[in-house]
Amino acid sequence: MKQVTLLAKVDQDKCIGCKICTKVCPVLSISVVNRKAVVNEDDCRACGNCEQRCPSHAIEMVPREKPLKVYVDVTKFDQGKISEICEKAHFNPEQVLCYCTGVRADEVAAAILDGAKTPEAVSLMTGIRTGCTIECVQPVLRMLEAAGCELKPNEGGWQWYGTTATAWTVPKEVKEKYSTRGFYFEEDRELLDDIAKLNVEEKGGKNRDA
Numbered sequence: 001m002k003q004v005t006l007l008a009k010v011d012q013d014k015c016i017g018c019k020i021c022t023k024v025c026p027v028l029s030i031s032v033v034n035r036k037a038v039v040n041e042d043d044c045r046a047c048g049n050c051e052q053r054c055p056s057h058a059i060e061m062v063p064r065e066k067p068l069k070v071y072v073d074v075t076k077f078d079q080g081k082i083s084e085i086c087e088k089a090h091f092n093p094e095q096v097l098c099y100c101t102g103v104r105a106d107e108v109a110a111a112i113l114d115g116a117k118t119p120e121a122v123s124l125m126t127g128i129r130t131g132c133t134i135e136c137v138q139p140v141l142r143m144l145e146a147a148g149c150e151l152k153p154n155e156g157g158w159q160w161y162g163t164t165a166t167a168w169t170v171p172k173e174v175k176e177k178y179s180t181r182g183f184y185f186e187e188d189r190e191l192l193d194d195i196a197k198l199n200v201e202e203k204g205g206k207n208r209d210a
């Protein structure tokens, strides 16, 4: 969940239509029309990426008239299915995936069950990845992959570039090569598996409020 209090505003006189803002927006809420950037105000999640990257300083973050609460109500979705997606992605449903907004794995799973098929859609629905916009993209990709979504970066965008190796996918030879150099791949994997299982076993895949 994110409380969105700001909004990106474009000074059309300063905008040179370079489209950089459209490439860095994590929710794809900017388009360039007649060489001028236009923000979809309903969709802006106030990450500030466009403001920071605009070479003409044409964007300013301004207070919203009315703050927007962005979230997916986890209790409305099948808790068994939520647990299943989280487990496949090796996350505990209660695990925080985004430290900027506090969005947890169960809310991301609920967004996916509600129809989100891309990281951009998950961000739009939950607010995840609209703080630093970098750290939590991999967990979001893992969740989408676990739910069977085909991952394809936004064409021409710089939002993300693909999945990276995890404790479960690092090849055996790499693990062996670095095992004496301060890396603990197997121990990390076991610990992360324990964390992921904890909730599923405790709650038995049932409603977390039950």
Ligand code: SF4
Pocket (backbone or CB within 6 Å): 010, 014, 015, 016, 017, 018, 019, 020, 021, 022, 032, 036, 037, 053, 054, 055, 056, 057, 058, 059
């Ligand atoms: S980055 Fe700035 S100058 Fe470029 S299109 Fe966006 S608002 Fe206009």
Ligand code: SF4
Pocket (backbone or CB within 6 Å): 007, 008, 024, 025, 026, 027, 028, 029, 030, 039, 043, 044, 045, 046, 047, 048, 049, 050, 051, 130
């Ligand atoms: S979500 Fe971020 S990048 Fe997109 S318009 Fe809003 S502030 Fe700019």
